């Protein structure tokens with residue numbers, strides 16, 4: 001991993017990690033790695049195979065052989081394939097968001113998915129998740145923790161979901177997920193001590209991307 005440029009962005013749901021990661025990846029000519037999609041794919045596969053989201057052992061067995069592939073798409077987010085099937089949209093439903101948060105709380109699941117994340121990120125990427133700076137890529141040279149007020153994050157999530165959902169429900173789902181992601185014993189959502197915190201509440205996308213690029217470029221020049 002010596003010369004691979006690895007930028008990791010952790011933070012709660014709806015902070016804008018995916019959009020920011022894509023912009024940075026375009027700028028630096030790197031692929032993105034959406035680690036949340038891995039937990040989402042596992043939750044979907046478990047549901048389809050009849051494995052309960054509470055069944056740690058059953059989930060870890062599925063995770064060991066997760067037939068997952070990210071396929072680059074020009075000018076778009078990556079396509080996510082599970083056993084050759086396009087599940088890009090199927091893993092984004094509110095139900096699977098909840099499932100991903102539940103399956104990700106099991107230590108055995110997190111252990112099983114560590115290798116796949118490290119393999120996918122090894123050649124350099126802009127990776128986004130919850131525990132990348134703290135656990136998955138502790139040696140990453142560039143770590144950011146992107147956050148924003150709950151209401152701002154819920155409003156952003158709402159705009160990505162099919163019309164008709166009330167903001168209050170999206171906000172409650174998001175807060176429940178935050179609470180679970182932050183309070184789990186195994187690799188909780190936490191800012192790594194050496195991560196740069198970026199609060200995007202009052203910032204637009206360009207401002208967030210510029211702040212992160214300035215930090216990356218400044219450090220690269222200094223090294």
Ligand code: DC
Pocket residue numbers: 013035036037039040097100101104105128129130131132177181
């Ligand atoms: O980033 P996302 O909303 O797609 O992630 C879905 C869930 O996966 C999230 O609730 C927590 C979990 N997750 C995790 O525990 N660790 C990661 N590195 C990424 C996601």
